[in-house]
Every structure is written in structure tokens, then in C-alpha cells.
Amino acid sequence: xxxxxxxxxxxxxxxxxxxxxxxxxxxxxxxxxxxxxxxxxxxxxxxxxxxxxxxxxxxxxxxxxxxxxxxxxxxxxxxxxxxxxxxxxxxxxxxxxxxxxxxxxxxxxxxxxxxxxxxxxxxxxxxxxxxxxxxxxxxxxxxxxxxxxxxxxxxxxxxxxxxxxxxxxxxxxxxxxxxxxxxxxxxxxxxxxxxxxxxxxxxxxxxxxxxxxxxxxxxxxxxxxxxxxxxxxxxxxxxxxxxxxxxxxxxxxxxxxxxxxxxxxxxxxxxxxxxxxxxxxxxxxxxxxxxxxxxxxxxxxxxxxxxxxxxxxxxxxxxxxxxxxxxxxxxxxxxxxxxxxxxxxxxxxxxxxxxxxxxxxxxxxxxxxxxxxxxxxxxxxxxxxxxxxxxxxxxxxxxxxxxxxxxxxxxxxxxxxxxxxxxxxxxxxxxxxxxxxxxxxxxxxxxxxxxxxxxxxxxxxxxxxxx
Amino acid sequence: xxxxxxxxxxxxxxxxxxxxxxxxxxxxxxxxxxxxxxxxxxxxxxxxxxxxxxxxxxxxxxxxxxxxxxxxxxxxxxxxxxxxxxxxxxxxxxxxxxxxxxxxxxxxxxxxxxxxxxxxxxxxxxxxxxxxxxxxxxxxxxxxxxxxxxxxxxxxxxxxxxxxxxxxxxxxxxxxxxxxxxxxxxxxxxxxxxxxxxxxxxxxxxxxxxxxxxxxxxxxxxxxxxxxxxxxxxxxxxxxxxxxxxxxxxxxxxxxxxxxxxxxxxxxxxxxxxxxxxxxxxxxxxxxxxxxxxxxxxxxxxxxxxxxxxxxxxxxxxxxxxxxxxxxxxxxxxxxx
Numbered sequence: 130x131x132x133x134x135x136x137x138x139x140x141x142x143x144x145x146x147x148x149x150x151x152x153x154x155x156x157x158x159x160x161x162x163x164x165x166x167x168x169x170x171x172x173x174x175x176x177x178x179x180x181x182x183x184x185x186x187x188x189x190x191x192x193x194x195x196x197x198x199x200x201x202x203x204x205x206x207x208x209x210x211x212x213x214x215x216x217x218x219x220x221x222x223x224x225x226x227x228x229x230x231x232x233x234x235x236x237x238x239x240x241x242x243x244x245x246x247x248x249x250x251x252x253x254x255x256x257x258x259x260x261x262x263x264x265x266x267x268x269x270x271x272x273x274x275x276x277x278x279x280x281x282x283x284x285x286x287x288x289x290x291x292x293x294x295x296x297x298x299x300x301x302x303x304x305x306x307x308x309x310x311x312x313x314x315x316x317x318x319x320x321x322x323x324x325x326x327x328x329x330x331x332x333x334x335x336x337x338x339x340x341x342x343x344x345x346x347x348x349x350x351x352x353x354x355x356x357x358x359x360x361x362x363x364x365x366x367x368x369x370x371x372x373x374x375x376x377x378x379x380x381x382x383x384x385x386x387x388x389x390x391x392x393x394x395x396x397x398x399x400x401x402x403x404x405x406x407x408x409x410x411x412x413x414x415x416x417x418x419x420x421x422x423x424x425x426x427x428x429x430x431x432x433x434x435x436x437x438x439x440x441x442x443x444x445x446x447x448x449x450x451x452x453x454x455x456x457x458x459x460x461x462x463x464x465x466x467x468x469x470x471x472x473x474x475x476x477x478x479x480x481x482x483x484x485x486x487x488x489x490x491x492x493x494x495x496x497x498x499x500x501x502x503x504x505x506x507x508x509x510x511x512x513x514x515x516x517x518x519x520x521x522x523x524x525x526x527x528x529x530x531x532x533x534x535x536x537x538x539x540x541x542x543x544x545x546x547x548x549x550x551x552x553x554x555x556x557x558x559x560x561x562x563x564x565x566x567x568x569x570x571x572x573x574x575x576x577x578x579x580x581x582x583x584x585x586x587x588x589x590x591x592x593x594x595x596x
Numbered sequence: 597x598x599x600x601x602x603x604x605x606x607x608x609x610x611x612x613x614x615x616x617x618x619x620x621x622x623x624x625x626x627x628x629x630x631x632x633x634x635x636x637x638x639x640x641x642x643x644x645x646x647x648x649x650x651x652x653x654x655x656x657x658x659x660x661x662x663x664x665x666x667x668x669x670x671x672x673x674x675x676x677x678x679x680x681x682x683x684x685x686x687x688x689x690x691x692x693x694x695x696x697x698x699x700x701x702x703x704x705x706x707x708x709x710x711x712x713x714x715x716x717x718x719x720x721x722x723x724x725x726x727x728x729x730x731x732x733x734x735x736x737x738x739x740x741x742x743x744x745x746x747x748x749x750x751x752x753x754x755x756x757x758x759x760x761x762x763x764x765x766x767x768x769x770x771x772x773x774x775x776x777x778x779x780x781x782x783x784x785x786x787x788x789x790x791x792x793x794x795x796x797x798x799x800x801x802x803x804x805x806x807x808x809x810x811x812x813x814x815x816x817x818x819x820x821x822x823x824x825x826x827x828x829x830x831x832x833x834x835x836x837x838x839x840x841x842x843x844x845x846x847x848x849x850x851x852x853x854x855x856x857x858x859x860x861x862x863x864x865x866x867x868x869x870x871x872x873x874x875x876x877x878x879x880x881x882x883x884x885x886x887x888x889x890x891x892x893x894x895x896x897x898x899x900x901x902x903x904x905x906x907x908x909x910x911x912x913x914x915x916x917x918x919x920x921x922x923x924x925x926x927x928x929x930x931x932x933x
Binding site for chain 1: 646658744899913930
């Protein structure tokens with residue numbers, strides 16, 4: 130098999146898998162931090178119970194996120210050594226800062242948080258979880274700074290046959306980063322929130338610990354609504370930025386071969402024929418693409434044919450059209466999932482506001498349960514669009530994917546690692562889902578019970594549970 | 597000192613920190629297999645490193661990140677050249693990391709047994725593989741003029757590198773046993789110290805064998821004979837002191853000595869390498885050095901400012917976390933894992 134295909138497959142598989150856990154961690158830890166803050170401010174035990182119960186799920190998830198992240202840090206060098214040589218000077222810096230700034234922070238303070246309930250004061254313990262939250266968010270910032278460089282390279286010059294950094298502030302001031310980071314992180318907040326609303330809805334449906342889950346639902350649905358709505362806003366910003374900086378990705382995500390015309394309509398559905406470079410059937414909404422691209426109801430968007438000609442002039446002969454169907458559909462899947470999240474969030478927040486959460490509302494609760502999957506679908510689809518849409522480039526305009534792989538790694542080695550990673554990841558996924566379900570079924574009180582068994586009944590903590 | 601030299605030192609410091617800290621984690625992880633007599637003791641062992649192991653592992657990630665940023669060619673050549681060992685290393689670290697978190701989640705013998713295997717192998721394989729990799733850097737690897745390392749199995753795994761790997765494993769084990777005797781009480785504590793004491797002689801033998809082989813198989817004693825000789829003398833003193841402290845049951849001091857041995861061993865590797873980062877067995881001209889493998893001046897300058905600003909904070913809160921959990925782990929208290 131072609132090493133390039135295998136290396137790309139491995140990167141896609143490991144990154145997509147890793148990114149199931151990362152946004153969930155970022156989102157859950159924020160909500161846990163909010164809950165623990167309410168505990169410290171209001172002094173009510175139920176908030177502590179909340180932080181502990183959702184904390185159990187968070188920790189299971191966090192562990193998987195951490196270990197799958199180790200591969201990410203190593204695989205640039207292992208599978209993409211020519212890429213690493215070419216951009217390491219620029220791209221390595223945010224990765225190193227991420228480790229130094231974010232990884233140390235989250236790993237140290239998560240240890241303090243898990244083991245420190247009895248050893249730290251309430252306030253210090255609360256600060257620890259906020260520092261974990263800050264660490265996870267900063268981790269996202271730095272890795273996205275690196276990714277933004279791939280989307281829109283800035284702050285470098287070509288020296289000695291490679292990209293060398295000449296402006297660090299351009300790198301972190303990259304316009305791409307400032308649309309990509311909020312969009313991604315807010316999406317992560319929504320992921321955590323929808324996990325909590327979904328599980329809470331399920332528990333309310335089963336009439337278990339209704340008060341506990343009603344409160345959890347209320348806190349999470351507010352965060353979820355604000356986060357998913359803001360994600361959409363920044364998504365809109367990002368689309369506009371895309372038209373300027375990576376028009377080919379935009380054109381591909383619209384399935385736009387020729388010119389859009391002015392005003393440009395938005396294609397809802399297209400039967401894309403990539404071989405003949407045309408669409409056989411399209412459903413369009415007038416004006417909408419102009420609005421998405423320029424926030425106005427006029428304006429033309431360039432099509433792939435014209436851009437292909439322009440790119441050939443700029444970068445030499447070659448095929449600069451990314452996989453159109455994947456880019457087109459992943460974009461739409463993300464949008465549909467995002468819109469559903471906003472709708473669910475609105476209705477859930479309305480119910481919470483009108484204090485109607487306890488009334489039997491089976492259909493909606495089931496929707497919320499299945500709604501857990503929505504942010505995961507949106508996150509994955511969004512990244513598929515972002516990364517597929519950038520092809521054939523790894524660093525837009527600078528380096529192509531086919532030139533990025535490790536010359537010394539054979540397909541045999543790649544096949545071995547691909548299979549090994551997929552097997553261990555499948556096992557991890559199964560165990561994780563099993564532990565999630567187990568923890569959820571036991572509920573918040575069981576968590577406290579199991580603590581009693583192992584805790585010293587004469588210690589403060591144990592005494593409290595017994596009484 | 598030039599920035600290239602400074603970053604060589606910083607990468608060395610990160611690896612030394614990693615082996616010092618994660619070294620005892622690995623040792624504790626390995627010892628769960630034979631030191632603990634029952635599930636409760638196993639739990640005590642795991643909980644003794646519970647709050648720390650994750651942050652300790654970050655030292656490795658940071659070392660990797662620092663290599664990527666400061667010496668992209670070193671990062672690219674070493675990680676792609678050592679592809680298969682690194683895949684196994686990653687699998688081991690993955691299994692180990694989740695095992696700590698998952699093990700105590702289900703009360704079932706088979707479940708726990710499975711994760712115990714993961715903890716054991718996950719703690720045994722990484723120090724072994726990293727030992728193999730680091731001795732390989734000293735011995736030399738088939739690196740060509742394009743900085744590509746095209747190594748066969750026996751270029752990577754041979755008697756010299758295997759001895760190096762085993763030495764690192766035993767070193768971590770002794771260090772971990774001393775950590776255990778520092779963090780636990782009663783019978784477990786005594787058993788850990790006694791086993792560490794017993795292992796000192798085999799460890800010394802491994803060091804001697806490795807040093808002799810290094811003398812014949814590498815050029816590091818020719819290049820850096822004096823500093824390495826001095827370090828060997830200091831190492832000998834640490835060995836003697838470690839033995840003395842162990843028999844006097846001064847666990848803290850003994851732990852300090854095993855830590856010093858780790859610091860000396862890993863710095864020895866870097867002293868021997870300097871100014872190279874990877875030795876080419878094809879031609880000296882193809883060796884990767886702190887100059888031909890490095891990033892540009894601007895990048896190194898930025899990274900220096902960032903690293904020197906952040907490191908004091910990192911060290912500060914990590915030391916604080918050890919202070920918070922300075923009490924010994926006790927069977928009767930609440931065990932998280």
C-alpha cells in the first residue's frame with residue numbers, strides 16, 4: 130500500500146479519535162469548575178456532589194484524552210518527518226509552549242484536584258479546577274496556533290530551504306487563529322454541556338435523582354445554549370475569513386465549480402460529480418452564500434475552475450481541488466448538527482426558565498439524550514472540512530501533503546502502527562463507554578457511597594457521609 | 597553560551613527531569629507485580645504516585661516538544677528513524693495511563709488483573725525502550741547525508757543497547773522502590789527498602805558492564821574522558837552512600853542518592869553526545885549536531901524567553917504539589933485509585 134495513504138489514514142484516525150475526548154474534557158471541566166464555584170459561594174453540599182459526580186465522568190474521559198494526545202505529539206516526527214524538518218522552526222514553538230504552559234498546568238492541578246479534596250481548603254481546591262480548565266483551554270489555543278499556521282502561514286520566511294520563524298507575534302496574532310480558536314473552544318464548551326444535559330435528561334426520564342439532575346441540566350443547558358450559539362457566530366466569521374484566505378476550500382465546501390453569480394445563492398443539496406467537475410442536481414437558497422461570505426446580500430464567490438487556474442499560475446501545474454464531496458457534505462453535516470444544538474438548547478433553556486423540567490416531557494428528554502452525539506458529529510465534521518478542504522496542502526501554499534511524509538518509514542511499519550493504534554483505541558472506546566454507562570447508572574449517590582467504603586469513618590470526610 | 601548550547605542543555609534538563617520523576621513512577625509501576633502482596637498493597641503503591649504520574653509524564657512530552665521547536669531535524673530523524681520502538685513506547689504509555697484511572701473502577705478480579713498487567717508492562721517497556729534509544733544515540737546509527745536514519749532491527753536492538761535498556765529499567769526500579777519506602781508505612785516500606793538494597797549490586801554491575809562496552813563501542817570516552825570520568829567517581833560515591841543510607845533506614849537520603857544516579861546517568865549521555873545530538877555510524881560528517889539540527893536564531897531566542905519565563909512557575913507548582921501530598925499513603929485512609 131502507498132505509505133502516503135497509510136500515513137494520512139493514521140493521522141485522520143488518531144486525530145479524530147483524540148478529538149472526541151478533548152472537547153468533552155474542555156467542556157466538562159468548565160462546568161465542573163462552575164459547579165464547584167457555586168459550592169464554595171453558596172456552601173450547599175449538592176453542588177459539591179455535582180462537581181464530584183460529573184468529575185468522575187470527566188476523569189475517565191480526561192485519561193483517554195491525555196494518553197491519545199501523546200501519539201499526537203510524537204506522530205509529526207514519526208510519520209511526517211519531512212514536514213517536521215520544513216516547518217519545525219515555526220510549528221514546533223507553539224507545540225513546545227503548549228507542553229510547557231498547558232500540559233504541566235492541567236496535569237499537576239488535576240492531580241491536586243483528584244487527591245486534594247481533604248488536603249486543600251475549599252477555595253484552593255476550587256482554584257485548582259479552574260487552573261485545569263485554563264490549562265485545557267490554553268492547550269487548545271496553542272495547538273490551534275500551530276494549526277492556523279497550516280491554514281494561513283504567517284510570521285515566517287523561507288531560509289535554508291525551510292520555513293523559519295521571524296515574527297512570533299504574527300503567529301499568535303494570526304487572523305485565522307482568532308476565528309478558529311473561539312469557534313473550536315466554544316464548540317468544546319457545548320460538547321461538555323450537551324453531555325451533561327443529555328445524561329440529566331435520561332436520568333429525569335428514569336425518575337432517578339430528579340432534583341440533582343434538574344439542577345445539573347439547568348446549569349449545563351445555559352452554558353450549552355450560549356456556547357452553541359456563539360460557536361455559530363464565530364463559524365460565520367470563520368467562513369468570511371475563509372473566502373479571503375482559502376477561497377478554494379470555500380468553493381469546495383459549496384460545491385461551486387463555476388462562478389456563483391451576484392448575489393450568490395447557497396447550495397443546500399448537490400449531487401456532485403467530481404470526475405466531470407460538475408453538479409448534476411442542486412437545491413439553492415438565493416442570497417445566502419453572499420451573506421455567509423460577506424454579511425451582505427450581494428457579492429460574488431469564486432468557483433473552483435477559476436481558482437484552479439489562479440493557483441496554477443501561482444504555484445505551478447497541479448491539481449489544487451480538494452475532495453469536493455467530503456468537504457461539501459462535512460460542512461453541511463456540521464451546520465445541521467449545530468442548528469439542532471441551538472434549537473435543543475433554546476427549548477431546554479425555556480423549560481428550565483419556566484420551571485417545567487419536572488413535567489413529563491419524554492420526547493424532548495429523548496431528543497436531549499440523543500443530542501449528546503450532536504456536538505461530536507459537528508466537531509468531527511468541522512475538522513474533516515477544515516483539513517480535507519486544505520488539501521493538497523499541509524501548509525497552505527507552502528508544502529503539499531505528498532511531500533510531507535517520512536522517507537525512512539515503510540508501508541509495513543505504517544500498517545503495523547495503524548492496526549495497533551486502531552486496536553488499542555477500539556479497546557479504549559469500549560472500556561470508556563462501559564465505564565461511563567456504569568457510572569451514570571450508579572448515579573450521584575452511589576459515588577458518595579463507594580467513597581464511604583474506603584474512607585476512614587473517623588476522618589472528617591467519612592464522618593460527614595455517615596451522618 | 598550560544599542559544600544552541602542552551603537549548604541542548606534545556607532538552608537535557610527536560611529528559612533528566614523526566615527520568616528522575618517518571619523514573620520512580622516506572623519503578624513503582626513495575627514493583628506492583630512483585631512487591632505488593634495483595635490488592636490493598638497494590639492500591640497503596642498506585643496511590644503513592646497517583647497525584648504525580650501524569651505531570652511527571654509531561655516532562656517527556658515537553659522534552660519532545662522542545663526537540664521539535666529547537667532541533668527539528670533531531671526530532672524528525674530520531675522519531676521517524678526509531679519508528680517501531682516509538683510505536684511500542686506509545687502503546688505502553690497509553691495502556692499504563694488509562695490503567696491507573698480504570699483499575700479501581702470495577703470490583704472484579706479479572707478486570708483488575710488485566711489493568712495490573714497493563715501497569716506492569718506500561719512501566720517496564722518505556723524505560724527499557726528509552727534506554728535502548730539513548731544508548732543507540734551514543735553508539736551511532738545509520739544516518740545518511742539527508743539526515744535520514746534507515747536503521748534495521750539490529751542497528752537499534754543489539755547487546756550494547758539492550759544492556760543500556762536493562763540498566764535504565766533496574767535504575768528506575770531501585771529509584772521507585774526508594775520512593776515507595778518514602779511514601780508508605782509498615783511492612784511494605786521495609787520490603788521496598790530491602791529489595792532496593794539487594795538490587796544495588798546488580799545495578800552497579802550493569803553500570804560497569806555498560807561503561808566498559810561504551811569504552812569499546814563508542815568514542816565518548818575519547819571525546820569527553822575527563823568529565824565522564826569525574827561523573828563516574830561521583831556515581832561511585834552515590835552508590836556507596838545509597839547503600840549506607842539504606843542500611844541505616846534513611847529513606848529520604850537514599851532516595852536522593854538513587855535520584856542522583858539517574859541525574860548522573862542521563863547527563864552522562866548528553867555530555868558524551870555534545871555537541872552532537874545523534875551520532876552517524878556511516879560518517880562523522882553525517883552526525884546531527886546542535887548546529888545542523890537546530891532552528892534559526894530568532895526561533896531559539898523566542899523559545900528561550902518563553903521557557904525561562906514559564907519554567908519557574910512550572911517547577912514552583914510541581915514542587916508545591918509534592919508538598920501537599922507529602923504524607924505517607926496509608927491503607928486506612930481514602931484511596932482514590
